[in-house]
Amino acid sequence: MEDNNFTPPPVPPVDGLGGWQAPPVRDTSDDIPPLKPNNWLWQSIVATILCCLVFGVVGIIYAAKVDSLYYKGQYEEAERAAKRAKIWTLIAVVVGVVYIAVSLSLYLTGNLEGLQELIEESASGYNF
Amino acid sequence: MNRLSCEYVQSEVVTIRVGRGAKIGLGIAIAIVAVGVLFVFYTLDPGEQPIFPRCPFLLLTGYECPGCGSQRAIHSLLHFDFKAAFRSNALMVPAIPYILVGIYLQYFGGSRRHPKVEKILYGRWSALTVLVLVFAFWIGRNLF
Numbered sequence: 001m002e003d004n005n006f007t008p009p010p011v012p013p014v015d016g017l018g019g020w021q022a023p024p025v026r027d028t029s030d031d032i033p034p035l036k037p038n039n040w041l042w043q044s045i046v047a048t049i050l051c052c053l054v055f056g057v058v059g060i061i062y063a064a065k066v067d068s069l070y071y072k073g074q075y076e077e078a079e080r081a082a083k084r085a086k087i088w089t090l091i092a093v094v095v096g097v098v099y100i101a102v103s104l105s106l107y108l109t110g111n112l113e114g115l116q117e118l119i120e121e122s123a124s125g126y127n128f
Numbered sequence: 129m130n131r132l133s134c135e136y137v138q139s140e141v142v143t144i145r146v147g148r149g150a151k152i153g154l155g156i157a158i159a160i161v162a163v164g165v166l167f168v169f170y171t172l173d174p175g176e177q178p179i180f181p182r183c184p185f186l187l188l189t190g191y192e193c194p195g196c197g198s199q200r201a202i203h204s205l206l207h208f209d210f211k212a213a214f215r216s217n218a219l220m221v222p223a224i225p226y227i228l229v230g231i232y233l234q235y236f237g238g239s240r241r242h243p244k245v246e247k248i249l250y251g252r253w254s255a256l257t258v259l260v261l262v263f264a265f266w267i268g269r270n271l272f
Binding site for chain 2: 045046054056060064066071100103104107
């Protein structure tokens with residue numbers, strides 16, 4: 001029962017009192033593969049579709065990198081890509097929340113019209 | 129189960145216990161905010177009300193981003209108008225169940241109960257598929 005629930009990584013048997021060190025495995029070749037880092041895939045999709053410009057897309061790109069690198073055995077690179085995926089997703093969410101807060105407060109204080117005219121003058125008059 | 133994986137499981141249980149109270153509190157706070165936001169999106173139509181923020185990418189470039197129309201899509205979905213939701217943002221409709229499954233797998237013990245589901249739906253090829261879909265949608269919606 002328990003065994004079925006517990007999943008990767010495939011841990012090769014280690015003799016003696018081998019204390020298991022958390023990833024990343026550095027020097028002694030790749031005896032024990034570290035856990036696959038979280039790739040932040042669905043979070044970056046949330047960021048892309050629910051608010052936040054291109055930053056969420058960058059998150060998805062790194063999410064794709066995490067898993068490809070991990071299954072190629074490049075664990076450190078996968079770890080790094082996971083960190084970047086996290087950072088870009090968080091940037092997207094923070095920028096999105098700040099933008100929403102600013103435009104909401106401008107609307108509530110009655111200054112939104114000016115801002116939108118300003119933006120639309122510098123861009124097309126496309127309405128959404 | 130060998131000794132190593134036992135240790136791993138134990139250490140994870142400990143980290144979960146430490147922050148359990150805070151996590152439940154945060155979860156409740158997020159749920160309350162989400163219900164409030166959904167209520168606003170149900171009662172007000174983002175297509176008409178100026179209170180909903182406009183997409184900065186659209187305002188700046190004149191092109192729609194992959195997330196444009198998602199506010200109207202949420203409004204339509206809350207009124208069970210799937211056609212209108214698809215017209216507003218076709219990517220949004222399939223993304224919602226996908227995101228909900230992701231939340232379940234990550235925060236409600238789903239990844240331990242269904243590791244295969246996680247590997248298939250949120251693994252290597254699905255990430256690439258999502259990437260291709262998003263870019264195709266982004267380009268396509270601005271062409272047609």
